[in-house]
Amino acid sequence: MAGGYVGKILEVDLTTKTIKKTPLNTKDAEMFIGGRGLGAKLLWDRTKPGGHYLDPDTPICYMSGPVNGLPAPGAARLTIVTRSASTFPKSNSKHTGIVHTNCGGRWTPELKFAGYDAVIVTGASASPVGIAIENDDVKIVPAGKYWGMGTYDLQDALDADFGRRYQTVYIGPAGENLVRYANILTEIHHACGRGGSGAVMGSKKLKFITVRGTNGLSIDNMRTWQAANKKAWDEVMSSGGYNEWKRLGTGMVVTGSSDWGSEAVYNFKEGTYVYADDISTEKALRNLWVGNHACFMCPLACLHRGVVRKGRFSGMTHDGPEYEGVMMGANCGVRDLAGWQANIAAADDYGLCYISMGNVIGFVMECFEKGVITAADLDGISLKWGDVDAMLEIQKKVAYGTGCGKLLGQNLRALVAAWGKGCGDYAMETKGQGFAAWNVRALKGFETTYATANRGADHLEGVDISIQNTRIMNDALGICLFQQLCGLTPETMKDLLNATTGYRLGMDDYWKTAERLFTLERSFNVREGFSRDDDTIPPRAFKEALSVGAAKGAILNYKDFNQLLDKYYKDRGWDNKGIPTKARLSELGLDFV
Amino acid sequence: MIDPKKMGKKEESDLKEKITNPTRRDFVKGMAIGAGALALSPLLRSRAEAIDYDNFAIKQALRGEKVGAGRVSHDYRLCVGCRVCEMTCAYYNQKEINPFKSRIKIYTYQPEVWVGVVCTQCGDRPCMNACPVEPDKDGRRALYEDPKGKGLAVDRDRCIQCGQCVGACAAQRNSSLRMTEENYPDGCTLCGGDPQCVKKCPQAALSILPRTTDGKYAAKPADIMAAEAIETLYGGPKTIVDNWK
Numbered sequence: 002m003a004g005g006y007v008g009k010i011l012e013v014d015l016t017t018k019t020i021k022k023t024p025l026n027t028k029d030a031e032m033f034i035g036g037r038g039l040g041a042k043l044l045w046d047r048t049k050p051g052g053h054y055l056d057p058d059t060p061i062c063y064m065s066g067p068v069n070g071l072p073a074p075g076a077a078r079l080t081i082v083t084r085s086a087s088t089f090p091k092s093n094s095k096h097t098g099i100v101h102t103n104c105g106g107r108w109t110p111e112l113k114f115a116g117y118d119a120v121i122v123t124g125a126s127a128s129p130v131g132i133a134i135e136n137d138d139v140k141i142v143p144a145g146k147y148w149g150m151g152t153y154d155l156q157d158a159l160d161a162d163f164g165r166r167y168q169t170v171y172i173g174p175a176g177e178n179l180v181r182y183a184n185i186l187t188e189i190h191h192a193c194g195r196g197g198s199g200a201v202m203g204s205k206k207l208k209f210i211t212v213r214g215t216n217g218l219s220i221d222n223m224r225t226w227q228a229a230n231k232k233a234w235d236e237v238m239s240s241g242g243y244n245e246w247k248r249l250g251t252g253m254v255v256t257g258s259s260d261w262g263s264e265a266v267y268n269f270k271e272g273t274y275v276y277a278d279d280i281s282t283e284k285a286l287r288n289l290w291v292g293n294h295a296c297f298m299c300p301l302a303c304l305h306r307g308v309v310r311k312g313r314f315s316g317m318t319h320d321g322p323e324y325e326g327v328m329m330g331a332n333c334g335v336r337d338l339a340g341w342q343a344n345i346a347a348a349d350d351y352g353l354c355y356i357s358m359g360n361v362i363g364f365v366m367e368c369f370e371k372g373v374i375t376a377a378d379l380d381g382i383s384l385k386w387g388d389v390d391a392m393l394e395i396q397k398k399v400a401y402g403t404g405c406g407k408l409l410g411q412n413l414r415a416l417v418a419a420w421g422k423g424c425g426d427y428a429m430e431t432k433g434q435g436f437a438a439w440n441v442r443a444l445k446g447f448e449t450t451y452a453t454a455n456r457g458a459d460h461l462e463g464v465d466i467s468i469q470n471t472r473i474m475n476d477a478l479g480i481c482l483f484q485q486l487c488g489l490t491p492e493t494m495k496d497l498l499n500a501t502t503g504y505r506l507g508m509d510d511y512w513k514t515a516e517r518l519f520t521l522e523r524s525f526n527v528r529e530g531f532s533r534d535d536d537t538i539p540p541r542a543f544k545e546a547l548s549v550g551a552a553k554g555a556i557l558n559y560k561d562f563n564q565l566l567d568k569y570y571k572d573r574g575w576d577n578k579g580i581p582t583k584a585r586l587s588e589l590g591l592d593f594v
Numbered sequence: 595m596i597d598p599k600k601m602g603k604k605e606e607s608d609l610k611e612k613i614t615n616p617t618r619r620d621f622v623k624g625m626a627i628g629a630g631a632l633a634l635s636p637l638l639r640s641r642a643e644a645i646d647y648d649n650f651a652i653k654q655a656l657r658g659e660k661v662g663a664g665r666v667s668h669d670y671r672l673c674v675g676c677r678v679c680e681m682t683c684a685y686y687n688q689k690e691i692n693p694f695k696s697r698i699k700i701y702t703y704q705p706e707v708w709v710g711v712v713c714t715q716c717g718d719r720p721c722m723n724a725c726p727v728e729p730d731k732d733g734r735r736a737l738y739e740d741p742k743g744k745g746l747a748v749d750r751d752r753c754i755q756c757g758q759c760v761g762a763c764a765a766q767r768n769s770s771l772r773m774t775e776e777n778y779p780d781g782c783t784l785c786g787g788d789p790q791c792v793k794k795c796p797q798a799a800l801s802i803l804p805r806t807t808d809g810k811y812a813a814k815p816a817d818i819m820a821a822e823a824i825e826t827l828y829g830g831p832k833t834i835v836d837n838w839k
Contacts, residue, residue: 071691072681107677114692156704165701188702217684217692238796291827293797294706295674298681300796302674306706308828318705318828 004221005067005501006030011117011139013132015205016057016124020139025118031504032590035118036066037101037476038518040082041525043121044099045594050528054084054097054197055179055204057125063112063170063210064119066479067502070110070218070297073230074237074489075481077297079109079170079193086181086197087357087412088457089433090530094414098432099525100196100456103476105296106187111168114214126206133163134212144208149174151350152189155209163211171209172199173352178402179203180410182357182435186349190304190320191296194354195434196456221503229496233489238300240488247293250303251324251483252282255331258324262443262552265332265436267386268363269429269541272440273550274331280338285322289342294320301483307342314339319346325460327438328359333366333392340389347393351400356460358399360435361409362392364416364428373422380404426540432457432531442542443552449565452536453579455522466572470515477518517589520573520581524594533579536566664744664802666698666782666789667812668710670823672799675700675708679791679800686790687783697770697782698791698800703820705828710800711816712791713746713770713782716809721771721781724762727752737779743788746771746781753778767813 012021033039040062047060061083068076085100112120115134122132131144147155152173159169168187175183176199183199184192220226237243245253255277258264262272278284289307296304309317322330322345329348330341348355362384368374369384376383380398382405384391398406408419413428413435429436434457441447446464454462454469461482462469471491475482478498480489495511498504506514526535538557546556570577574585586594677700680693688695698712725735730752737759740747755777763771774780782789792800806812814822824831 072678072685107675110693114694153704160702160704165703166699188706189704215692215694217690217695220691292671293674295676295797297677299674299676300678302676302797306827308705310829316829320706 003027003030003067003502003504004219005071005498006035007113007116007118007216007218009117011120011134013120013122013139013141014124015122015126015130015141015207018126018141020141022117030067030118031502032514033518033521034067034474034477034498034514036064036069036078036080036479037082037103037473038514038521039119039477040064040080040101041099041518041521043119044082044084045521045525047121047123048084051096052084053095054086054201056084057205058123059084059201060121060123061198061201061205062119062121065109065113065117066477068497069479070113071220071501072298073480073497074233075105075296075299075301075484076479077105077107077109077299078103078476078479078481079106079112079187080476080479081185081193081198083196083198083201085434085456086179086183086200087434088196088526089414090526090532091534092530092532096529098456098529098531099522100198101476101522102184102193102195102198102456104185104187104191104193105299105481106168106191107297108168108170108187108212109479110297111212111214113218114216115212116214116216120210122202122205122207122210125204129206129208131209131211132207134210134214136214136216147171147208148177152186152352153350156189159209159211164213167211167213169209169211171352172202172207173350173400175352175400175410176200176203177208178400178410180353180399180402181412182354182361182410183352184354186352190349192349192354194356195437195459197354197357199352199354220501222500225496226500229493229500233484233493233497234300236488236490236493237484242487243301246301246303246483246487249282249286250305252285252305252322252326254324255322255327256281256283258327258439259331260551262547262550262555263440265327265359265363265438265440267334268332268360268367268427269436269440269539270367270427270545271549272443272547272552272555275549276336277331279336280322280327280330280341282322284338285342288338296481299481299484301481301487303483309339309342312339314343317343317346319349321345325356325438326359328356328363329392330359332359332363332438334386335389335392336387337389344389344392344396347396351396353396353400356437357412357435358396359438360429361399361413361416362395364413364424365395365409367427368416368420368424371424373420373424378405378420426544429539429541430458431537431539432535434458436460436539440547441538442547442555442557448538448542448557448562449569452538452562452566453569455519455526466569469519470512473518474511474515477514513589516573517591520575520585520589521591521594523573523575523579524581524586524591527580528594531579533566533570533577536579538562664784664787665715665805665809665812666712666784666792667714667801667803668698668712669799669801670707670709670819671827672797673700673708673710674797674799675702675706676796678794678796679710682790682794686785697772697780699770701816701820703824705824705831707820707823707827709816709819709823711768711770712800714767714809714813715745715782715784715805716767716813717805717807718809720762720766721746721759721779724758726756726758727754737781740783740786743784743786745784745786746779747783748779748781750778767809768815768819770813
């Protein structure tokens with residue numbers, strides 16, 4: 002076995018309660034690397050066209066990358082690949098696209114120390130279960146007593162029952178109730194958020210997977226590894242932004258992004274939030290935070306542990322806020338820092354993706370303001386801009402699927418279909434997936450990556466193909482993209498990969514691999530009926546210009562957008578319907594597609 | 595912060611010269627070593643960052659002076675739970691990429707704090723006193739203090755693998771002394787006087803402090819330390835979610 006990989010995949014079928022350990026296909030591993038890439042290949046192999054995310058035989062793949070668990074900076078990312086609960090083609094709303102969603106924490110390294118590169122769960126159990134892994138010992142355990150628990154209580158219960166050295170991924174009540182933007186969390190706040198993977202886990206009645214490992218990992222070439230690793234740590238820790246990342250994390254751009262006009266404000270109506278100072282990270286730093294939080298092997302420690310010290314939420318402890326929390330803040334017109342924090346904490350406790358939840362709440366607030374709906378549609382809740390208590394009530398209804406929560410827990414398309422009256426114009430989604438907190442009008446290039454991202458509107462894909470490719474390799478290797486933002490170069494990552502696994506990839510091969518992974522994901526979506534019609538940006542970005550701030554007047558137009566899309570397809574080697582060409586597929590080694 | 599990449603050769607060597615110059619060395623030597631290092635550490639740390647990511651680089655000069663009876667101290671206020679120390683310890687001491695083999699362990703508690711369980715080299719050495727092996731001519735039992743690094747050392751030829759040292763640590767201190775898979779005690783050797791975990795900690799949460807006479811405060815069990823950490827950082831265990839439900 003090449004270094005880096007452990008060489009074993011754990012397959013659990015919850016219908017028949019069988020556990021299988023299969024060897025890793027080394028050829029696939031070399032072609033698709035790991036994490037997001039290998040996950041896409043496994044999903045491709047194990048699904049038939051036209052499947053649904055709630056089908057019991059839909060596999061959910063918990064993937065690690067070859068560098069996970071090794072002492073490289075930020076080598077902690079868990080990538081979950083499955084069918085998305087919130088990515089749909091326009092041509093057929095019964096089909097679902099691919100989702101890759103990742104989070105940090107300490108779970109993936111522990112999985113590799115236990116001796117597995119990936120866990121693939123298929124089937125559905127009749128009663129709630131969990132999976133407990135300790136090295137070779139894998140058990141399906143009943144989880145009736147944990148079912149219904151929020152993540153705060155669940156983490157405590159698992160710590161008490163299994164021990165503090167176990168690492169666990171789990172779902173909250175939202176996942177159990179199949180909310181289509183439920184997430185999978187570890188350590189209460191690291192969330193695999195986008196794409197509703199929590200609903201897939203919930204449909205299998207799988208509450209948690211807990212892991213403990215005591216085996217070592219190997220590296221193919223220790224000498225080159227040490228040189229590459231030294232370089233990697235040097236690049237990160239000597240970069241100019243290192244101290245800022247450590248002090249403020251992603252939240253440092255809450256006010257910055259507002260100033261550039263690129264924030265999500267009032268359901269993306271504006272890009273500049275006039276009250277941004279009220280929810281600024283400096284304020285959080287001084288009023289909320291007690292210390293940092295890092296994922297496995299991360300020197301940046303960009304997360305912050307906070308506690309609310311006064312007011313009605315006093316005593317509440319939670320991580321953050323981070324930049325994407327703006328979806329619950331500026332996007333919903335919130336000005337109350339503690340109330341914002343409470344909403345973020347509630348979302349994590351319920352197991353809701355706060356990006357999508359914030360998007361839905363912002364949309365509902367706008368519908369309420371415009372008279373599309375009344376309080377009667379929301380079980381008597383007046384959902385006005387910035388009302389943190391109403392937001393908390395809505396979240397609870399969504400998580401438990403009660404009253405109006407049943408509908409709100411679907412997605413924006415379902416809301417538009419139910420309410421009509423032109424509200425589709427300001428439903429901010431691509432491929433059904435809600436927008437994250439970057440406003441495309443003020444950011445050149447974001448419109449193409451938001452439109453073409455395979456899991457739907459995706460905030461992590463940068464501004465062009467090269468950044469999309471960089472990020473996909475991060476997810477494949479298992480290295481956090483923030484290391485990249487803080488100085489780690491793709492060249493060093495390639496060296497790390499080569500040293501770990503014994504591959505001899507040059508930079509060209511590295512980028513070609515990225516193309517291959519991205520095209521495979523695209524091909525999966527094409528197989529499910531996605532095409533150019535789904536690579537869209539919502540009408541609001543074309544119809545309404547921003548009206549305040551530095552980006553005042555910024556607006557997109559269809560002609561430019563279509564030209565950009567044409568160019569994008571051409572650069573990717575796809576036809577102008579957005580379908581990868583046969584020639585391109587065989588060039589990339591994807592002949593099986 | 596000085597960017598090492600932009601720093602000229604001359605400046606760099608000047609800086610190194612400054613750090614390792616004999617005057618300071620003598621000065622540090624002259625002070626009660628632990629306290630001196632502690633007082634200087636903010637100053638030293640900023641310099642260290644300027645040269646290398648290695649926060650402990652500067653303290654190499656101190657180590658050259660034989661830090662007497664030191665110990666690794668874990669600061670729960672600065673720890674971020676990255677486990678770099680565990681990986682470093684396991685790789686340096688056992689040549690394995692496996693934090694399970696580490697002699698320092700980081701435990702997570704909720705609300706989130708990390709408590710490091712690491713040997714505090716207690717002055718009264720309950721582990722060594724528990725060793726039933728007859729002392730040799732140097733007064734060493736099977737578990738003894740390494741005269742060079744001042745850490746724990748095991749004489750595997752004489753060890754009878756009874757586990758009484760481990761039991762004493764668990765009963766009286768923080769359980770940092772454990773058995774290896776081959777059933778020998780596995781205690782902190784201070785890496786021969788150059789603790790790698792301290793050197794690599796990116797958050798400077800680990801440091802070298804002077805040994806205390808009995809180590810009873812520093813070597814409290816993880817659960818008790820965690821309660822204290824939660825009190826310090828969050829003002830006590832909180833009813834985290836009650837106020838929105």
